[in-house]
Amino acid sequence: FSTMPPLCRSTLCDSNVGKTCLTFRFCGGTFPDKTEATIGVDFREKTVEIEGERIKVQVWDTAGQERFRKSMVEHYYRNVHAVVFVYDVTKMTSFTNLKTWIEECNGHAVPPLVPRVLVGNKCDLKDLIQVPSSMALKFADAHNMLLFETSAKDPKESQNVDAIFMCLACRLKPRRLEPTHDANGKNSCPSSSGCCFARLGPARRRAGSAHARRRAQAQ
Numbered sequence: 001f002s003t004m005p006p007l008c009r010s011t012l013c014d015s016n017v018g019k020t021c022l023t024f025r026f027c028g029g030t031f032p033d034k035t036e037a038t039i040g041v042d043f044r045e046k047t048v049e050i051e052g053e054r055i056k057v058q059v060w061d062t063a064g065q066e067r068f069r070k071s072m073v074e075h076y077y078r079n080v081h082a083v084v085f086v087y088d089v090t091k092m093t094s095f096t097n098l099k100t101w102i103e104e105c106n107g108h109a110v111p112p113l114v115p116r117v118l119v120g121n122k123c124d125l126k127d128l129i130q131v132p133s134s135m136a137l138k139f140a141d142a143h144n145m146l147l148f149e150t151s152a153k154d155p156k157e158s159q160n161v162d163a164i165f166m167c168l169a170c171r172l173k174p175r176r177l178e179p180t181h182d183a184n185g186k187n188s189c190p191s192s193s194g195c196c197f198a199r200l201g202p203a204r205r206r207a208g209s210a211h212a213r214r215r216a217q218a219q
């Protein structure tokens with residue numbers, strides 16, 4: 001068991017996009033029947049195994065509603081190892097608001113080299129989709145993020161949800177944590193080659209994988 005402190009990542013963005021449900025799906029393997037608006041920050045944990053090493057992943061589920069974010073103190077931003085930005089594929093405003101969330105993150109001194117990924121949730125609602133994958137990919141590219149399209153609700157999509165956190169756990173695996181942010185601030189993480197995706201099964205290869213491969217080829 002890893003004695004390192006848990007890898008912490010934060011899920012950020014508008015209310016109702018499914019941040020809480022995604023963390024339930026990843027940490028507990030279930031979709032909650034009912035959720036309440038998150039107040040402040042909720043913590044969930046899961047231990048994953050990567051290359052024979054057990055790593056504790058701690059997910060910080062942050063409130064989307066402004067009135068419940070008052071307790072989101074600087075501390076949380078300063079201590080994240082990775083950030084997961086979530087939008088609802090059936091709600092264009094949640095996608096256009098991403099810019100504000102990225103600015104908020106930057107404004108709280110989250111170092112640009114802390115890995116960030118973009119997650120389009122509620123893909124099970126196929127007839128209601130407002131944000132096309134192509135648009136999301138363009139945005140993800142422009143902000144140097146990988147894109148995952150998921151559904152916390154559909155159990156068939158659960159591998160895609162796992163892929164988000166497994167990819168980040170792989171990038172942040174303790175022995176890789178230091179080189180990711182070397183003394184010169186350069187990103188020397190070996191997984192920038194897209195190795196996380198190479199190890200994940202085909203079911204997880206949505207928009208994110210094609211995107212990752214293109215990025216890997218470009219590097």
Ligand SMILES: Nc1nc2c(ncn2[C@@H]2O[C@H](COP(=O)(O)OP(=O)(O)OP(=O)(O)O)[C@@H](O)[C@H]2O)c(=O)[nH]1
Nearest residue numbers: 015016017018019020021035038064122151152153
């Ligand atoms: N169809 C569908 N509904 C989802 C999915 N994920 C979440 N929901 C629903 O979306 C609503 C909001 O989900 P939450 O996980 O509470 O959203 P949140 O982003 O954590 O909201 P805040 O805590 O207010 O920031 C709930 O009614 C969920 O049942 C999904 O993948 N598909």
